[in-house]
Amino acid sequence: MSSLTLGNRIKSENVTIQASRLRPNTISSGHRACQGCGEALAARCAIDAAYEAANGKIILVNATGCLEVFSCATPENAWKIPWIHSLFGNAPAVASGVAAALSNQKRNDIRIIAQGGDGSTYDIGMGCLSGMFERNDDVLYICYDNQAYMNTGVQRSGATLPFTRTATTLPNSKYMGNDPQTGKNVPQIAMAHGIPYVATASIGHIHDLEQKIAKAVQINGARYVHIHVPCPLGWGFEPSKTVKIAKLAIKCGLFPLFEAENGKVTKSTPIDEVIAVDDYLKAQRRFAHLFSKSASPDPLSFLQKIADKNIEKYGLKKGISNE
């Protein structure tokens, strides 16, 4: 036993790419994201990691959404790699086209990444995404999940959690926010296509995120990485708390971290110390109505059940493996 990795000697492989002096900076500072934007942070971590793993040979296809708008607006462009934006709902198909062109030119060394928010991924782009998966096109798709349509002013998407307050799911007499009977699970839908690699990641665990992206970018075929990206503006928390909020989501089990290959979960990241969902929800104004004096306790126990199920399903309790 020694304490070498704990600070006496930090080897370069133990440092995240983001912490390294040589980080690629695929997206430069000066873009227009809000302060503390989880999506901006995740994109930087993910694309830098992909860039490292692919020796800088990356082409990016971006769906419409916050990331597209804040990173590239004439005459400014924050990307130092080839980047294309076409529409809100077609990024996976555009990426399939880029992949077809490159495969035709025998340039399989160049890796293609399509990226979009949860709205483009879950809702309007679902058809194109499923088509790209089903054809097993050589594309890595990254979903930046901030659980609503942020770019248009925080409206509900298919990724919005039950009971969330958004601009289109205001708490009223019928529902305490977003209808709990709605929503879907895109990582599971991706797995159902039997594609070679699916993973969830979070900016609350950058090391894990970088490793998953580095792995994903090198696999051939369709791949899907789903990143949890808290949004200070849409969720209602201080910009300095973004990473903390992401960590709370992991710790309570509402955002399980796992990997799946060919449709089967192969690995999950156990939670050191499981916390109650309340600790996560309380920290955000989008759930404030669930904590008012008159609020019923049912929504909280509903959300707790989702977290408990995740913990069980993915084996997130320390010492209990999912296999």
Next chain:
Amino acid sequence: MLCQLEGSQAIARAIALCRPKVVCAYPITPQTHIVEGLGELVRSGELSECEFINVESEMAALSVAIGSEAAGVRSYTATSSQGLLYMMEAVYNASGMELPIVMTLGNRTIGAPINIWNDHSDAMSARDAGWMMFFAETNQEALDLHIQAFKIAEKTKNPVMICVDGFILTHAYERVDIPSQEEVDKFLPFYSPEVCLDIEEPLAMGAMVSPDYFMEVRYIAHIKQMKAIETIGSISEEFFQKFKRKSGGFLREYEIDGAETVIVSMGSVAGTIKEVIDELNANGEKIGLLSLICYRPFPADILNKALKNAKKIIVVEKAFAIGIGGFLSREIELAIKDKEIVSVIAGIGGRNITRSMLKECFLQKNNNQSTKFLGLNEGIIEAQ
């Protein structure tokens, strides 16, 4: 090489001769045989080094072409009717991004009510989408226009749509002259765009543009298309020199010298109109035809010259805007002022356009209505 071929097969052969690197489409009647034909040419190896991709929708079909064209390779798709509407957001996107994609539109009407037969409603729905649009009169012209289309598109950095009447051309067997690969290679050079998605020279495509620049972007697109009139003319002339066949260009004249009445039409209906003209002129009438091939950019000056001696203009049009009337006749009015222009809406949803209908219509003297619906069954309307 002369062959007796179905129109769709002729188009598929033409596309294969243009050596696209990515072909991607979604089936819809009457376009299906074109894509099936191309699939077969890829399978047989006649079209080699081409990625043939089966997608889940027209939105994906054109989006794949957007991606592959942006990555720098020649790309092709085809659709009809509902399919064009389904991909419409990408139709505007492709022209906005100046991607020289070529698309065949097997013309079919638009529902509801659903109807698979021919008219030009689908093409008209995309007439303002920034694509160049050409209408083929015969299968030979359809074949020739596709070969010219890639050259026009790539030279002007603008997508091109070739409109081919559904069934009437797509499913009709006609004799066509298919050029050799060598001839086409000499006419259509290898495609290498000035800029594309390239890791050596990274660039951003499709970025947000603010009000400070947007109007200029649109203005340039307009000027670019108007200027393309020159390019289209010289490419059809070059085609004539190399293939010894007049195909494409702006319009085709028939019995125009001394004609008092000039018919204007687009697409395959010109064939029937010419027969009617022959018959009527043999009896002393003075009727001519202008078959408009290039619809976008709209060659107003060229039309103006061709129509200046006409006393009366009859526009036979296979689409109209509900609540206004014919599209083409309105546009002809832009090209030529102070002439009697009659709009004849014909062939909607596949309604037959017969010689006797046309004859009666061309001979009618005092028109009290400027829009007529050819072959309208009054009985059906009254019963409603």
